[in-house]
Amino acid sequence: QSALxxxxxxxxSPGQSITISCTGTSSDVGSYNFVSWYQQHPxxxxxxxxxxVNTRPSGISNRFSGSKSGxxxxxxISGLQAEDEADYFCSAYTSSSTVLFGGGTKLTVL
Amino acid sequence: QVxxxxxxxxxxxxxxxxxxxxxxxxxxxxxxxxxxWIRQPPGKGLEWIATIHHSGSTYYNPSLKxxxxxxxxxxxxxxxxxxSSVTAADTAVYYCARRQKGASDYWGQGTLVTVSS
Numbered sequence: 001q002s003a004l005x006x007x008x009x010x011x012x013s014p015g016q017s018i019t020i021s022c023t024g025t026s027s028d029v030g031s032y033n034f035v036s037w038y039q040q041h042p043x044x045x046x047x048x049x050x051x052x053v054n055t056r057p058s059g060i061s062n063r064f065s066g067s068k069s070g071x072x073x074x075x076x077i078s079g080l081q082a083e084d085e086a087d088y089f090c091s092a093y094t095s096s097s098t099v100l101f102g103g104g105t106k107l108t109v110l
Numbered sequence: 111q112v113x114x115x116x117x118x119x120x121x122x123x124x125x126x127x128x129x130x131x132x133x134x135x136x137x138x139x140x141x142x143x144x145x146x147w148i149r150q151p152p153g154k155g156l157e158w159i160a161t162i163h164h165s166g167s168t169y170y171n172p173s174l175k176x177x178x179x180x181x182x183x184x185x186x187x188x189x190x191x192x193x194s195s196v197t198a199a200d201t202a203v204y205y206c207a208r209r210q211k212g213a214s215d216y217w218g219q220g221t222l223v224t225v226s227s
Contacts, residue, residue: 001172003155034212038156045205045220046156051213089156093212097169099146099158 004102022090030071034093114218132206149202
């Protein structure tokens with residue numbers, strides 16, 4: 001099984017919106033609505049930001065939103081803030097009952 | 111509040127077996143959910159290793175399956191990971207996490223395991 005494909009880096013200015021894509025196959029991203037997104041600051045454990053494609057856990061800002069079309073999922077962050085600068089990873093549950101992660105995207109807030 | 115804490119040796123010799131334990135507090139493993147291990151080599155991305163259900167059902171990363179065993183001890187409210195025949199490529203921060211609805215919602219702080227002689 002291959003990792004999901006994410007852009008290595010994205011950037012945006014404070015207040016702007018950015019979108020991070022996550023491309024898989026019909027056996028993972030396209031198979032179920034079990035796509036999740038994680039934020040990771042340096043030296044910290046990943047933090048769940050989105051699950052089931054577009055659901056935010058309690059306490060996560062509504063500036064974070066998720067979507068999916070076919071085999072590609074997306075994370076959008078609106079109203080960028082300095083504290084959003086971090087690495088972001090997507091993940092998908094597969095038809096083989098395994099879990100795949102994306103390679104990660106480094107978000108830089110300019 | 112659910113909390114997870116990894117423990118185990120920080121240094122393992124090549125060809126030996128890496129053993130880690132994840133102690134869970136604030137929730138009884140026997141009550142449900144899935145529990146798993148994820149690792150992250152220094153400066154790299156996340157890699158799923160294995161997941162276990164409280165009933166004992168197990169799921170493994172195909173690329174690691176021949177070397178990995180995940181187990182649960184409900185009496186101690188903890189679950190464990192064993193990775194055999196380790197090499198330098200297994201050097202990573204190892205995280206334990208609770209899984210539900212296809213996502214890992216609670217994570218341990220992570221523990222760095224270095225494989226070196």
